[in-house]
Amino acid sequence: MAIYRLLENTVFGPEEIERLVTAYEQTLRALGLKDRSDPITQLVAEKIIAVGRLGIEDPAEISKLALNKLGSWGR
Numbered sequence: 001m002a003i004y005r006l007l008e009n010t011v012f013g014p015e016e017i018e019r020l021v022t023a024y025e026q027t028l029r030a031l032g033l034k035d036r037s038d039p040i041t042q043l044v045a046e047k048i049i050a051v052g053r054l055g056i057e058d059p060a061e062i063s064k065l066a067l068n069k070l071g072s073w074g075r
Contacts, residue, residue, distance in 0.1 A: 003021055003024045003045035003048060004021075006046065007020065016052065020048055023060070023062035024063075026060065028044060030067055047069050050066075
């Protein structure tokens with residue numbers, strides 16, 4: 001899964017990682033992405049991590065902001 005590779009070298013703790021993975025999964029579902037090897041999942045993971053750095057704790061809010069950053073996908 002793309003997000004795990006990106007999270008390997010970050011300062012996020014276990015709880016933060018859990019929130020980000022939850023947000024990542026929610027975002028992939030919202031975008032209708034089922035193939036976790038799809039290169040687009042890397043972009044989604046990058047956006048989730050960028051939003052996660054803002055200190056937001058709610059996975060649903062992280063997902064919502066990431067979707068906004070990704071544009072009109074999933075709408």
